[in-house]
Amino acid sequence: MKLAFSAGCFSPSRLNGALPLLALLAMAPPRALAQAQYSVTDLGTLGGSFSYAYGINTNAQIVGQAWNGGGDGRAFLYTGGTMLDLGSLGGAASWANAINNNGQVAGGAYTAGNSAYHACLSTGGPMTDLGTLGGPSSDAYALNNNGQVVGNASTTNNAAIRAFLYTGGIMSDLGTLGGTNSLALGINNVGQTVGQAQASNGLWHAFLYTGGAMSDLGTLGGSSSWANAINNSGQIVGAAYASTGLERAFLYIAGTMKNLGTLGGSMSWANAINNSGQIVGGSNAGNEAEHAFLYTGGAMLDLNNLIPANSGWTLENARAINDSGQIVGSGTDPSDQTHAFLLTPLPALTIQRLSNLILSWPAANSSAFALYQNPDLGPSNWSPVTNTPVLTNGHYQVSIPGPLGARKFFRLLSH
Secondary structure, three states: OOOOEEEOOOOHOOOEEOOOOOOOOOOOOOOOEOOEEEEEEEEOEEEEEEEEEEOOOOOOOOOOOEEEEEEEEEEEEEEEOOOEEOOOOEEEEEOOOOEEEOOOOOEEEEEOOOOEEEEEEEOOOEEEEEEEEEEEEEEEEOOOOOOOOEEEEHHHHHOOEEEEEEOOOOEOOOOOOOEEEEEEEEOOOOOOEEEEEOOOOOEEEEEEEEEEEEEEEEOOEEEEEEEEEEOOOOOOEEEEEEEOOOEEEEEEEEEEEOOOOOOEEEEEEEEEEEOOOEEEEEEEEEEOOOOEEEEEEEEEEEEHHHOOOOOOOOEEEEEOOOOOOOOEEEEEEOOOOEEEEEEOOOOOOOOOOOOEEEEEEEEEHHEEEEEEEEEEOOOOOOOEOOOOOHHHHHEEEEEEOOOOOOOEEEEEEOO
């Protein structure tokens, strides 16, 4: 259930989303409402037991790795409710780490003989081998909407592993912070790249590569750090060791690295940030179990508290979030298997005026939801509202005729 409220009384424990209640409720003051909730979709597998989701675009196309019936992990594209095997570069295994808004997919795959793996790019067809920097292996971690790909590749004679930028058919070495090795893990649409590189003392630090130069982002007082993602505003997220020696998720903005805390346990890590500044990742909870989190409005929220209590899921790690707030990652499903998941925010009902009671919700994905009413919150007394919704300015509206003194509750449910 996303939202329940009464036309004649107030039920605080049942409110979610932003709802202006003052005009409706003469007997109760307005209050801050609970965070949005999500529906959970199990993405399944390719016939095996496991799957992991690593990326999602604005069209809700999802990529990751899933096991097939032969026991091999394969890159997948989940689109239109179907999981597709993206193939490999001749070897048994492959993985898809990121997808852009044009449907291009970046990842890695083993070559024939399974002795080496290479970064690859798929554009609606077979995987293209991006090559290496002269050594045996490479992997692609992220790409932007311009088709620029970043990752890491080994150099000649396997002397080092270096962060690379692949653009215009050319793989370029991005260098280091003075040490030997580096990895590029994220890129935004203006080409700013983030990752992790060794300094001259051998320690690994998060970096930002922009304007042809790599800069050290520092740590949270500990020895090392790494940056996993950057949005189009230049906000960077990742993880760093604090002076306590424990790993913490961070947000780097305006030259400052902010410790995002944990869900009550010892460690946390931030994997992705969207263009609204919403951050997702994983954290140890109070019992040290790994839980997926959403960081928004200055607070870290356990995503397990934002899904139906009877879902049977334990969401363990959130890997990506798109600009619509949809989240993907992996967790333990009701059958106790590790599966990829998709979380979709449930639309928020709002009251617009009270000549008649008018309820509205965003039109996006509206066909997946229906409005129900109940006079007393009895479990068996919910019935569908048969009034036809009207599309107005991107929102569906339903008018509920008065009188408003009658006690009645409403909720929006996913089919």
